[in-house]
Every structure is written in C-alpha cells, then in structure tokens.
Amino acid sequence: MNTKAIPYQPQGSERVEPTPIDIVIHARARNDWSPSALSVPLVRIAADILLLVAGTIVGGTIGHLFQRTHTFELSTQSLLIGSLMYTGLVLCLLQSDNAYPRVCSLLHVKETETVLRVSIKAVMVTLVLCIVARYPVPRMAMLGAWICGTALLAIGRVWVLEAVRQRIAPALSQRRSLIYGSRRTARRFFTGALHSPMLGIEPVGFVASESEHSDAIYSYDYFQRDSRPIFHEALSVEMLTRLKIKDVFVCDSSISDHALKTLREVAQSANCTLSLVDDQEILANKCPTRVWEMDGLFIATTEPNDPGNFYKITKRLIDIACSSILILLSAPIWALLAIAIRCESKGPVFFRQTRVGQDGRSFEILKFRTMKVDAPKYARSPNEHTDSRITRVGRFLRKTSLDEIPQLINVLNGDMTLVGPRPEMPFITEEYGPWEATRLTVPQGITGLWQLSADRQYAIHQSIEYDLYYIQNRTVLMDVAILLHTLVYAAKGI
Known part of the structure; x- marks a missing residue:
C-alpha cells in the first residue's frame, strides 16, 4: 500500500506539489530543517566507512591466510590502501543508489537489500579495474574482504539506524504531530515517521473514532517497543494547543467531506498544517493484486508483480x-x-x-x-x-x-x-x-x-x-x- 501526504493549502494560495519519497509511505519532505539535522547522514556515512574499512581489512587478512599460493604477498599497506579504495567505491555507489534517504523501509529490509546489491556492483567493478590495470588479484583476500565487509555493513547499518533514532533524533528539531485515524494506514504512517527522524515528524498520539477501544497503537518493528496513546476525544483547538501540535495527518479514508472541512477549520484556528494521507486499502480490496504509482497517480491492477x-x-x-x-x-x-x-x-x-x-x-x-x-x-x-x-x-x-x-x-x-x-x-x-x-x-x-x-x-x-x-x-x-x-x-x- 502506497500513500502520499498532501499538505493542506489555504484558498487563494499557490499550491506546492509534494515530492514523493519511496517507502512504506510517501511523506512530504520538509525544508525547514535545523542545521543539526545534517548530523544524521554524516553519522551514517561515517559509520559506513568504519564498518567497511574494518570488515574489508579483517576479511582480507583472513582470506590471505588461506591463500594456497604465496606468490603474491599482501602487505599491510597494500591491504589498507585497497580497503580505502574499495570503501570509497562502495560509498559512491550507495550514494547513487539513494542509500541515505530521509525515510526507512519496513523493518529496514530494503536497506539490507541495497547493501547487497551495491556490494555486488562494487566487487564486479573492482575485478574489471584489476584486469584492465593488469594488477595481480589476490583472490582469497578479495573474496574474504568482500564477504566480511558486506556482512558487517549490512548488519551494522541496522544497528546504526536504531542508535541514530534513539540517541540523535531526540535532539533534532521535530514538529509535534497528531495522527487522525487508528487503522492500518495510520499505523504505517506512524512507523515511517518514527523510524525516519530526518522527516522532522514527532508523532504525539492518535485521534480515533468512538468505535476504537484500544488505548495505544504500536509501530511495525521487531519488538513493538514504540507506541503512542489514542486520545478518545474530538479534535479541537484546545486539544491541539494543549499538546503543542504543529501538524495533523489525516489517515482515515472514510472521513466525510463535512468532517474534513471541520478538521481544516480546527487546524487553521490552531495554526496547524493539515495533511491528507491517501489510503489505498479501498483500491486494494477491489483490485487486490498490486497498487503502484505513476507520477502521483495510484493505479490498482490485477496484473501480479511478477519478478521474472x-x-x-x-x-x-x-x-x-x-x-x-x-x-x-x-x-x-x-x-x-x-x-x-x-x-x-x-x-x-x-x-x-x-x-x-x-x-x-x-x-x-x-x-x-x-x-x-x-x-x-x-x-x-x-x-x-x-x-x-x-x-x-x-x-x-x-x-x-x-x-x-x-x-x-x-x-x-x-x-x-x-x-x-x-x-x-x-x-x-x-x-x-x-x-x-x-x-x-x-x-x-x-x-x-x-x-x-x-x-x-x-x-x-x-x-x-x-x-x-x-x-x-x-x-x-x-x-x-x-x-x-x-x-x-x-x-x-x-
């Protein structure tokens, strides 16, 4: 299910089209970041460098020890230089593959897939360069460096993302947000915002219908440690002011036009922005196989997503x-x-x-x-x-x-x-x-x-x-x- 957050614009103002971001949700990319937000990608890049260098050096050393022939001696200096060059190549490929997005995928699996894909490209490019330059390739050392570096990077990135979310994200400039709705779309949006600190969205809680009996909603993750309360009260100016809310995200596709108009008036009176998150659940129920996006349009089709x-x-x-x-x-x-x-x-x-x-x-x-x-x-x-x-x-x-x-x-x-x-x-x-x-x-x-x-x-x-x-x-x-x-x-x- 793909969703797209559409910022509410008052009548008479020029509408600015949002830029879709490819994750579980498509959230509006904000431009009002504080300078400290740069620390997130910098920390991730620095961690990737350390993980790659450590992994390739350890793996290269182990691989060289198992080398059957010692006609090629791999010195410490050569191993370090090769490790740094390979690390630089991988970082360039990661950057070109958008491996440092503002948002994170469901359970961080897409991030691991990206690392595997980039590592395969990097080792292929390295082999071609070695052949063209007629450089003697230490096969076992290269294989060990590639396996160890890839494994350490894939596993370490997940831990780094979690550390960034828990330690760095709270210090960033965040806009306190309220999610209107309590179903699947609301939970997906909550998870995407919570695990993507660069979005600048701090979910405070949910406003649910009278039929909702739960007291909290948990995010999609490994442990369900993250949750936010459900406020069983109507959205009001007093509520938004009391909770210091800056943004309201409507994640309820069944909301009526009258109710949406009321929400707009309440949000404007409280000086809050109002965003609509498109729920594709209705489309998926009618046409369950696949829902895909084409330049902002959502298309439901019975054609299966056949990988070939x-x-x-x-x-x-x-x-x-x-x-x-x-x-x-x-x-x-x-x-x-x-x-x-x-x-x-x-x-x-x-x-x-x-x-x-x-x-x-x-x-x-x-x-x-x-x-x-x-x-x-x-x-x-x-x-x-x-x-x-x-x-x-x-x-x-x-x-x-x-x-x-x-x-x-x-x-x-x-x-x-x-x-x-x-x-x-x-x-x-x-x-x-x-x-x-x-x-x-x-x-x-x-x-x-x-x-x-x-x-x-x-x-x-x-x-x-x-x-x-x-x-x-x-x-x-x-x-x-x-x-x-x-x-x-x-x-x-x-």
Whole structure:
C-alpha cells in the first residue's frame, strides 16, 4: 500500500506539489530543517566507512591466510590502501543508489537489500579495474574482504539506524504531530515517521473514532517497543494547543467531506498544517493484486508483480542448495530433539498437518511435535507459552523456533520456500477475502517479514501488511536480506 501526504493549502494560495519519497509511505519532505539535522547522514556515512574499512581489512587478512599460493604477498599497506579504495567505491555507489534517504523501509529490509546489491556492483567493478590495470588479484583476500565487509555493513547499518533514532533524533528539531485515524494506514504512517527522524515528524498520539477501544497503537518493528496513546476525544483547538501540535495527518479514508472541512477549520484556528494521507486499502480490496504509482497517480491492477523467471529459477536453486546443506549440518540436532520429544511423551516425533500452499494447493507440513498427542490437530495455534497443550520440550522448541527445522524437507520437496508468506490451515484460508488471498499467489515460506516482526504474536491473516509488502517488493537480494535478518534476530531470541 502506497500513500502520499498532501499538505493542506489555504484558498487563494499557490499550491506546492509534494515530492514523493519511496517507502512504506510517501511523506512530504520538509525544508525547514535545523542545521543539526545534517548530523544524521554524516553519522551514517561515517559509520559506513568504519564498518567497511574494518570488515574489508579483517576479511582480507583472513582470506590471505588461506591463500594456497604465496606468490603474491599482501602487505599491510597494500591491504589498507585497497580497503580505502574499495570503501570509497562502495560509498559512491550507495550514494547513487539513494542509500541515505530521509525515510526507512519496513523493518529496514530494503536497506539490507541495497547493501547487497551495491556490494555486488562494487566487487564486479573492482575485478574489471584489476584486469584492465593488469594488477595481480589476490583472490582469497578479495573474496574474504568482500564477504566480511558486506556482512558487517549490512548488519551494522541496522544497528546504526536504531542508535541514530534513539540517541540523535531526540535532539533534532521535530514538529509535534497528531495522527487522525487508528487503522492500518495510520499505523504505517506512524512507523515511517518514527523510524525516519530526518522527516522532522514527532508523532504525539492518535485521534480515533468512538468505535476504537484500544488505548495505544504500536509501530511495525521487531519488538513493538514504540507506541503512542489514542486520545478518545474530538479534535479541537484546545486539544491541539494543549499538546503543542504543529501538524495533523489525516489517515482515515472514510472521513466525510463535512468532517474534513471541520478538521481544516480546527487546524487553521490552531495554526496547524493539515495533511491528507491517501489510503489505498479501498483500491486494494477491489483490485487486490498490486497498487503502484505513476507520477502521483495510484493505479490498482490485477496484473501480479511478477519478478521474472530469473528470480524464480534462482530462488529455487537457493532453496535446494540451502535446505540440503542445512539438513546435513543439523542432522545431529534432529537426533537429539527426537530423543528429547520421545522421552517426555509418547507419540510421533513429527507433527504433520495439511496446509495451503501457492495457488491453493494443499501439502503436508512437517514440524517437531511441541504439543501433547491428544491436542486437537486442526485448531488455532496457542498464543501463550503457558498453554497446557504444550509440552516442556515444546516450549523450548517454540521459543527457539527449532520446531520449524523439519520444514527444510518441505522446501527441498518444493512444497515451500525459505522466504515467503507463512502457510495457513485450510479452514482459515476458506475465510480469505480477495485481499488476503493475495498471499497465496506466491510460494509459502519458513521465514518472512511477519515472522521478524512483533506482530507474529497475532494471527498471520491479521497482519497481512507484511506479506503484501514482500510480494510487491520481492527480489533475490530481498530474500537474502530477510534470511540475514532472520539469522541476526534469531540469535537474539526473537
């Protein structure tokens, strides 16, 4: 779902068209930045330089140690010079690829994808330059430097963005803003503004309808640590003055013309700007496959966002290679878990259940059994680890996600893929509307954006936003980026 914030202009004034920014939302780029806002891109660039230099030096040194032939000696000076030159090349490519935008993508996956794409370009350019200059290429050193530098940059950038948001952003000049609405669009806008300090938007809270019973709204992220309260009162001049609001963003597509006129009058009286955030949910419900933008116009189409045969073939090859290797490497773990499961309770080691795959095809999913044998086979999954149906070993397996390992067999068989929407049970997919059914147009996977978010505590079909974002943006590098995020955050116990 793409949205675009349109600043309200009083009658008689010249309208200034906003510049769309390509993220989860399209927010208005402000020009009233304080000089301190320059510290954000400078910190990010400086961090990228340190990460790249450290990664390439460490990786180059390790690679050179494993060099089979020592006909080429790599001196410390040569390694440092090469590292600095490669770092400069990567920074230029990052800049040309708009890798330092004012806004951040959903769960920072796009940023990781950009790093992977730029690193591949950089190493190809480096190889060509070495061949043209007839410079002897230390293959293992270059390979080690590239792998280590790319990995450190991809992982480090996410941590740097989070540090910038928590430590630098509060000191920047921010405009206190109120979000009118409480549904999906409001939450997306809140997340984009919160994680993009360069926008200069400080969300204070939400104004919701009388039917909204929640007290707060959480952002789309890994931990759901960020939330803002919902004010259960009508928007008024007194409210805007009391909260020191400078901007009001209307994220409610169902608002009537009369209500919108009232909001404009209230905002003008409180000397606040009013912006409309286009909600594409209505278009998506009528035409669920894809919504795209053309020079400010939003177009809903039934044509799927087909990434092409290269993507499909490469994705399948990666699935086969990775699942085969992981099954072989994890074989001892399978044996230990099987023994632990059988020692605690009698019954099968594996849990088998019919799930719905791509295009509605059914298949039998495999998991390590985490619940008692007499637990209902087809029922909604337990939301709490204290559920009496779960065994003691099962709690450990669920917490560490080790119960999902047998699905590598499903991936090897072609029933599933490593990265994709999570497969649901038939009685759930039968309740799908046209919008939810979009999930079934792609292969179902083990991990994905939903599994990385804090919304994984809720039902999959209640958090379809992640799957739609993935379907519209999927590439080979995005799949690799999601796998990297899965490894990093799985290590943190998420």
